Amino acid sequence: PGHPYGRSDRNHERQTARPSLIGSRITPHPHSSDASNSQDSFEEAHLVREKWKQVQGLAEMFWNEWKHEYLKTLQLRHKWQGKRPNLQEGDIVLLKDNQAKRNQWPMGLISKTLPGEDGLVRKVQVEIVKDGTRKAFSRPVTEV
Structure with missing residues (x-):
């Protein structure tokens, strides 16, 4: 959902699933030799790790839903209501x-x-x- 050409009318950024999965854009922290920035770098690295764990959890949740719900819809089972082609050698x-x-x-x-x-x-x-x-x-x- 977004602009039909993958662009938003508001900010002209390409629409992807990433913002809905991780909530925001992950930007690299500028490297600095300043000691005060080392704590900021550590905290930002921790936040990135936590965000990564959150994304992996969402991906796992999606996989389980896909496996248990959507996959069943691909295996239509119309018992005794009509003939369906059998699986064949070479499939x-x-x-x-x-x-x-x-x-x-x-x-x-x-x-x-x-x-x-x-x-x-x-x-x-x-x-x-x-x-x-x-x-x-x-x-x-x-x-x-």
Whole structure:
């Protein structure tokens, strides 16, 4: 939200998410050899560290909300109301991993589909590359 070209009518500064996340612009403190400024530098460095921690907390909160709320909307589940295409070999998927840190979910390639008794794909065999080694494992479709 702002000017359609990313500029505010009031101050003509480019609109970004940064002001809403950290509240203000972080400006570097001018370096000085004056001893009285060393305390100011220390206090400002402390404030920057605290602001960084606050931003990391907000980013973590956003990641958790995205993971638990928005991601579910991408996996539409219209039970028994219509046919949907099954996952297929060669599809690239994002793997759900509750232990992974923010933005660290691995991507994988479906190498094999495992249908259930009803003929619908219920599990898939996924290949990922981790630490330069290709690994394959099975996952239910609800976790890809």
